[in-house]
Structures are given as structure tokens and as C-alpha cells.
Amino acid sequence: MIKIVGVGPAKGYLTERAIKEIERAEVVYGSRRAVELAEKYIxxxxxxxxxxxxxxYRRIEEVGRKRRVVVLSTGDPMVSGLGxxxxxxxxxxxxxxxLALARLKVDLTEVVVIDWHTDECMDDVLKAFEMGRDALILANSRSNxxxxxxxxxxxVLENLGYESERICENCEIKSDLVILFAKRR
Amino acid sequence: MIKIVGVGPAKGYLTERAIKEIERAEVVYGSRRAVELAEKYIxxxxxxxxxxxxxxYRRIEEVGRKRRVVVLSTGDPMVSGLGxxxxxxxxxxxxxxxLALARLKVDLTEVVVIDWHTDECMDDVLKAFEMGRDALILANSRSNxxxxxxxxxxxVLENLGYESERICENCEIKSDLVILFAKRR
Structure with missing residues (x-):
């Protein structure tokens, strides 16, 4: 059996249910960062x-046929995650x-969430604006x-939930843990 | 000081940080359902x-000037919530x-999240389709x-996270805790 468990964006964001799943797992897979966030419950x-x-992924599924497997996903597995x-x-x-919406005090129903790993990002931002919405963009340090x-x-919202959290307007990106809020003028 | 704390959609979804905030509060405000979900930590x-x-809201803010206040919000405070x-x-x-995305195995970056409490819902659904996205709609039992x-x-996704959870296609809505997934044809 395989459970894909979201561990949140930083320390302290595990849910009661996620903790139980991690504790019960026979094998726990995850990136270095994901394992760090869940470490004390493994x-x-x-x-x-x-x-x-x-x-x-296929190898993990193979193991899941015999053992109780948890795959950790940083953040939420259904937000550009492993889900x-x-x-x-x-x-x-x-x-x-x-966390970005919480800091900005903007509701999810006021934005379109875009993954900046395609050429179409600018198109999508414009389409969001046409809908009367702002854009929240999952980016990285190479984003223009x-x-x-x-x-x-x-x-620019960087390292959200970490001590190094940094929020600034029209500034340079310094981290790969970054979200951009593009607000229409 | 006021913290607006998301308690999740059902039992078991409180995060470690949310639990700490609830435990430390001198006064905890919330709807009956929100208080029920957080009860054991208050x-x-x-x-x-x-x-x-x-x-x-203004009265709560007044109390927050003198005491440590937590306002509970079911789900996330920034998803049509109190945030x-x-x-x-x-x-x-x-x-x-x-939870809806988890059940559907659909990523947040593939949808537009819409709050169906306005006349423009159909318009927004069509605009989401034009963007090449499906629509995830926060609805209620009166939604058409x-x-x-x-x-x-x-x-139709009802009572997500509860024992009475129900997911069905093109069926009638029976609950006010309902999300609709509108998939373009």
C-alpha cells in the first residue's frame, strides 16, 4: 500500500493524519528536504x-505491493507534487x-496558480488577468x-516558513524556494 | 494579538503549528463546526x-488588542475563509x-478555483475552460x-474527510459541504 503524504513547506506543518501515516509506514521515501521535515516521526x-x-516511481510502486510505503512530498502532493x-x-x-496567500492576505479564489516550468507562463499570466485574477507563480531562481x-x-516570496523568509517587491530572486505574486496594474 | 488558524476540513487535519497556537490562546473563537474540530486542544x-x-469581526479585533486570541476557520483561512x-x-x-484534488488526482495548477456565491460562476467556468483548465467550485446544496x-x-464531492464522504458524477447535491469539479468536454 502506498500513501503519498504532504509534509508542508517547512518545519511544524505536518497534520495529525500525516504524522500517523509516517509513524505506521514500513518504508518511507522522500527527497532530502522532505525526509528532514518528517524525520522525527519516521x-x-x-x-x-x-x-x-x-x-x-515504478520501483516504489513495486515495493508498495508488498509493504506499507509512505512517499513524502514537500508541500502538498497535488501542488506540482508527486501526487x-x-x-x-x-x-x-x-x-x-x-503560506504565500496567508502572507499576502489574498484568497485562493482571487488568483490562478501557475507552474513556471513552461514557455507559456507569460500567456497564462495574461489569461489570469483577463479573468480578473492575479497570478501566483511557482518559480525558481532562474525565473525571469x-x-x-x-x-x-x-x-517575490522566498523560503516561506523558514527563518530566512524574505518578501520584497520587484526584487531579484535568490532562492529556489520561491513564489511570485504577479498583480495586474 | 490575533491568529486566524485553519483547522482543516474534518477531524485529524490540524497541523503541529495550529495545535500550538490553539493551546496557547487565552480566547478561542469559531463556528460550532470549527470549535468541534479543535476542541481537544482548547x-x-x-x-x-x-x-x-x-x-x-470588529469585536474580536477589540479583544485581540488585550488578549491572545485565536479565531478558528474551517479548512484554510485563505480559501473563502476568514483570513x-x-x-x-x-x-x-x-x-x-x-482533499478534492487528492481524491481526483488533479493538480492545483490544472484548475481554477471558483467560489459559487455570485452570478458570474458560469462565466468564470467558461473562462477557466478557455485557459485550458478545469474548474473546481466551492458550492452549496442550492447550487444548480x-x-x-x-x-x-x-x-460532485460531498462531506470530504467525513465518514459520509460521497463522490459521484452528474448526481444531485445533498450536502452544504460540497465541491464541484467541472471538467471540460
């Missing part, structure tokens, strides 16, 4: 995933999108804020 | 909110939107599924 075998590819990539039941976690700034006022 | 005074209006209505720091919670079915395949 009782079974601990396997750090370094390669996130099809082969790894769609591995066959298993999903246990939600707090995503960095939620300058280009986005031509279309919108941009708030 | 140590201070417990006040059930029955009227969700401007006056109530925007009360002045205070937001502590995220798991929303029913996340038939009308929506003319535009889309509709999955």
Missing part, C-alpha cells in the same frame, strides 16, 4: 530519493502557495522576474 | 460565533479544495448542477 526504513524519474506521478492514496499537506515585471507588479 | 475561553458579520475579513496573522490549514452540466462533466 520509525521504519528511510530511503532518500535523489532521482525523480519514471523508473524510481500525479505515483499510484497511491494522497494525504494533503500545507503548500507554499497557502524582469520580463514578468513588464506585465505586472511582482512580489 | 485550554482558554471558548466562544462560538453564530453571526459572521462586520460587527462580530480576509479579520485583521490578524494567518496560520494555514488543509482546505476541502486540497443541472445548469453546470450543460457546459461540463460534473463530479
Amino acid at each position: 520509525k521504519g526504513e528511510k530511503v532518500t530519493i535523489s532521482k525523480f524519474d519514471h523508473e524510481t 500525479k506521478r505515483i499510484d497511491g492514496e494522497v494525504e494533503p499537506g500545507i503548500s507554499s502557495v497557502q 522576474v524582469k520580463k514578468l515585471s513588464e506585465l505586472a507588479n511582482v512580489v | 485550554k482558554g475561553e471558548k466562544v462560538t460565533i453564530s453571526k459572521f458579520d462586520h460587527e462580530t 480576509k475579513r479579520i485583521d490578524g496573522e494567518v496560520e494555514p490549514g488543509i482546505s476541502s479544495v486540497q 448542477v443541472k445548469k453546470l452540466s450543460e457546459l461540463a462533466n460534473v463530479v
